[in-house]
Amino acid sequence: MxxxxxxxxxxxxxxxxxxxxxxxxxxxxxxxxxxxxxxxxxxxxxxxxxxxxxxxxxxxxxxxxxxxxxxxxxxxxxxxxxxxxxxxxxxxxxxxxxxxxxxxxxxxxxxxxxxxxxxxxxxxxxxxxxxxxxxxxxxxxxxxxxxxxxxxxxxxxxxxxxxxxxxxxxxxxxxxxxxxxxxxxxxxxxxxxxxxxxxxxxxxxxxxxxxxxxxxxxxxxxQRVRTAKKKVTAPKAAKVSLAEHPSWQHARLFPVTGLRNDQEREARATATLLAVMAQVPEFGRRLTARFNAPAGTIQTFAEASFKHGDGKVRPDGVVRVARAGRIWTALIETKTGGNPLKADQVEAYLQVAARHGYETVITLSNDLALSNEHPLQVDKRLLRKVALRHLSWAEVAHEADMLCHHDGVANPVHAWLLSELLHYLRQDNAGCQGFRDMGAAWVPVRNAITAGTLRLGDRRAMQVAESWEKLIRQLCLRLSGQTGLTIAPVLRKRRDGDASVRRLQTVTSLVETGRMSAEIRIPNAGGPVLLEADLRTGQIETTVEIPAAARARSLTRVQWLLRQLDQAPPELRIEALTAGHNTGPCDLLKNLIAEPGLLVPDDGGQITSFRLTLASSMGTKRGIEETGFVRSIDLAMDRFYQEILLVLKPDTTQ
Incomplete structure (x- = not known):
């Protein structure tokens, strides 16, 4: 380069x-x-x-x-x-x-x-x-x-x-x-x-x-630039249901019923995605543009068969884009659930693509690529003529969410198609929910932290640090799609941009404190949200520091905050900070409602900001089950966003 x-x-x-x-x-x-x-x-x-x-x-x-x-x-x-x-x-x-x-x-x-x-x-x-x-x-x-x-x-x-x-x-x-x-x-x-x-x-x-x-x-x-034309988004409010009983389920365009094995899940997921890509131009172009396809007419095909050696291979799908007499082609290999990509299978598709003059092979799975490197190691010689690219189901859902609920599409039927696709992707049985497994190293590392035997240089700890990064990136993608905001990780130091340095910092924190942490930028939140998972205590803490209102007295600043948090969880921890101090008076919301003065500094210092922390239980298992770590992280951030961040309003008197 x-x-x-x-x-x-x-x-x-x-x-x-x-x-x-x-x-x-x-x-x-x-x-x-x-x-x-x-x-x-x-x-x-x-x-x-x-x-x-x-x-x-x-x-x-x-x-x-x-x-x-x-x-x-x-x-x-x-x-x-x-x-x-x-x-x-x-x-x-x-x-x-x-x-x-x-x-x-x-x-x-x-x-x-x-x-x-x-x-x-x-x-x-x-x-x-x-x-x-x-x-x-x-x-x-x-x-x-x-x-x-x-x-x-x-x-x-x-x-x-x-x-x-x-x-x-x-x-x-x-x-x-x-x-x-x-x-x-x-x-x-x-x-x-x-x-x-x-x-x-x-x-x-x-x-x-x-x-x-x-x-x-x-x-x-x-003289002035016009704004974009109005577009259609899916309605936020659900229609009144005419169901006679709660057990009645609405008919879906893409059902998950009847899926009995992984092969059927992969076939239906591929066909569903490719069909929507072909029918909703804005969605198809957003996905194909990721792989440098031209903007043109998109056609998609499921399970095309190609001769390979003495036999045949059958990629899960084919995408073709036509523009100005030129056709761009990509072969698609899909995995759902926790099924891993297979190097020999992908290499066969690369050889087929090279022989036919196709541009790209795209792998689609629940794994997330953290950089431009593909998560699968293949023979580099096969990449001389054909590009190998990766896409996560989480990224597919993010693009659909942005178009369906925020950016909009030109046709109301297309908005409905995207909403049906999103409903399908979010069903457990579809196997398309994105990164949902902390990997085989998770339980041994957690046990080593409890026993006090985890040390620097443990390869399993580095694997957990990489999985933590994938989880945080997917969390940002999901929240961005749901809110329409640009939500991204925050790195405080220049060296944090180096993946090896960043993961070593996570491993060091695990060894010394048993904690993993990440800062996440959410616009209009008052400040970055700190997400910490403490593997020793089994707690997840979400924290934000917000500026105090411009009021004459510290007590009225506390009351200004408490009025906004009257429906917040009573176990919310609130700390009052003064200029130049990183700690201050601290108590739970349930106690402060009755006695706000508990947050007023004894030295008479003026409160400049408040630190709000909400703790929740951490799942111990590696996956998405109710007691799983990944799900507990999602639930903790969702709860903090809905019950804390959304109710806080900036001080308008400043």
């Missing part, structure tokens, strides 16, 4: 012979847990300006009309957040000379507050071609990471690294776009056609329905 420095440029054809779309990824670590960045792409002509408002791709207009550029959305990673963009250079209009990759922050946040800012570009096989780490970000609120530009008959990349203190408006103005920073009140959507929800985190609203501005050259240029 080519490492780029600021100002450098390189011909992309010198890095890869692969054709097809590129994936541009912007990544960062948010050590504060207080905010994200929003990616945007500008398509500029030879004059350095955009040709129309359709050439500005941003969070409310995530694709160009010809789908040559598409935002794939933010995803939590093991190290922070990643925002990906699909760029099909071959599909761009001839007048587009530059594809500018930028991002902006909001509410006064700067790029200097983010760690490990980096742009990477991958080719259509998934191979990373180049990386441009940005080390000079400071007070900029908008940033141009780099640009793809035409040079004769080829495309080159330039590492720009230019910041704007004037934010998105200043950046856009350089390309002939006028951004209205004022917020406009939007009309209520009709019940049958719910509008796409406004962004919960992002730059100020960009105005709607603006008149075009005439440029000095006589052409029309947009």
């Amino acid at each position: 080519q490492q780029m420095s600021k100002g450098a440029n390189i011909d992309l054809s010198s890095l890869t012979a692969a054709t097809g779309p590129l994936t541009v990824a912007l990544s960062w670590i948010d050590p504060s847990g207080e905010g994200e960045a929003d990616v945007s792409v500008l398509l500029a002509g030879s004059d350095g300006k955009v040709g129309s408002d359709g050439d500005f791709v941003f969070y409310n207009q995530p694709t160009t009309a010809d789908e040559s550029v598409r935002l794939l959305g933010k995803s939590p990673t093991a190290t922070g957040s990643e925002d990906r963009i699909l760029v099909d250079l071959g599909a761009l209009r001839p007048d587009v000379q530059r594809v500018v990759i930028a991002a902006s922050r909001y509410a006064g946040a700067t790029f200097g507050a983010l760690d490990e800012l980096c742009l990477t570009i991958s080719d259509s096989t998934g191979a990373e071609l180049l990386a441009f780490p940005i080390k000079e970000a400071d007070r900029e609120t908008a940033f141009i990471f780099g640009e793809l530009y035409r040079r004769d008959d080829s495309w080159k990349f330039r590492a720009v690294g230019q910041g704007y203190a004037s934010g998105l408006a200043g950046l856009a103005a350089d390309f002939g776009i006028s951004v209205d920073d004022s917020e406009e009140e939007q009309p209520e959507p009709a019940p049958a056609q719910p509008a796409e929800p406004p962004p919960t985190d992002g730059p100020d609203a960009i105005a709607d329905h603006a008149a075009p501005e005439v440029s000095p050259t006589g052409g029309k240029r947009p």
Whole structure:
């Protein structure tokens, strides 16, 4: 992979012979847990300006009309957040000379507050071609990471690294776009056609329905960028049931009844997913774009048979995408439940794909890949012509959730299809619930912690640390899909971006304290949520620290908090903190309701923040059963989010 420095440029054809779309990824670590960045792409002509408002791709207009550029959305990673963009250079209009990759922050946040800012570009096989780490970000609120530009008959990349203190408006103005920073009140959507929800985190609203501005050259240029068209999401409120008895179950499009073995589960799960991908264009394109497929007509097939050696092989599915006379093809290998992928099976599909000129083999299972490396080890020689990519059922559910309940689709029937798919994926018998097993090392490590015999260097402890990372990443994916927010892990130190260092820290914590912990950024939560699992006491603790209200006395600050928590669990632990102190008066909510003064510091110090902690029992088994560790983590975070975070409101008097 080519490492780029600021100002450098390189011909992309010198890095890869692969054709097809590129994936541009912007990544960062948010050590504060207080905010994200929003990616945007500008398509500029030879004059350095955009040709129309359709050439500005941003969070409310995530694709160009010809789908040559598409935002794939933010995803939590093991190290922070990643925002990906699909760029099909071959599909761009001839007048587009530059594809500018930028991002902006909001509410006064700067790029200097983010760690490990980096742009990477991958080719259509998934191979990373180049990386441009940005080390000079400071007070900029908008940033141009780099640009793809035409040079004769080829495309080159330039590492720009230019910041704007004037934010998105200043950046856009350089390309002939006028951004209205004022917020406009939007009309209520009709019940049958719910509008796409406004962004919960992002730059100020960009105005709607603006008149075009005439440029000095006589052409029309947009004065303001229009927001995206309204889309349909699945209704949040369930319809009134006409069932005569609670035992009556609604008929489902994709039932889980009658599944008797793993083979039947895999066949039905594959057919269900592929059918919805073909029928819901937005969903199919989101998934295929992950693997650098072009934006085109999608057709899917189940259990196609191919000759291989003296016999035949039958992948679980085939996906084909047609665009401009070219067909992109991927073979699909599916596993459900805890069934592992098999190297010999996948290698056979790679050989078949190479022989037929297919681009990709995609494996789909409940395992999560924490990096660009595939979770299965195969013969590297087979990857010279065919890409091997992996997808988790948790990532499938995340994309369906975002489209079904937040981003919306164009057709109400398609929203219903996505809701049916989600219902299927969440059924226990379907075997598609994502990462649900801490692995064979879990019980021995837990027992070693109880006995005090766990030591550094224990390979089983490192396996548990890796499983913990997968569990946290899946937790962030699930919560993001449910809330529509960008929820991601928070890393406090630069070295935390190194997987081996990060896992060694988890192992060290297990050896010394018997605890595993993770910080999770949830927008509007007041601060990062600390999730800790104590294997010695069998407790899970979820903690958040929130600013105190601006009141004259500490007692009224306590009362302000207690009024919001009147329905919270009585065992909630509340600690009052003053400036410069990490500890303070602490008691349970049930005691504070009767006597709020228990939280007032004896030294008369002013309370600046409150630390709220909710403890729950930790499951001991490795899997998803009622006494399982994975389920107990999910339940603890869900309870904390629903009963604590959602009821807390920021102080509006400040």
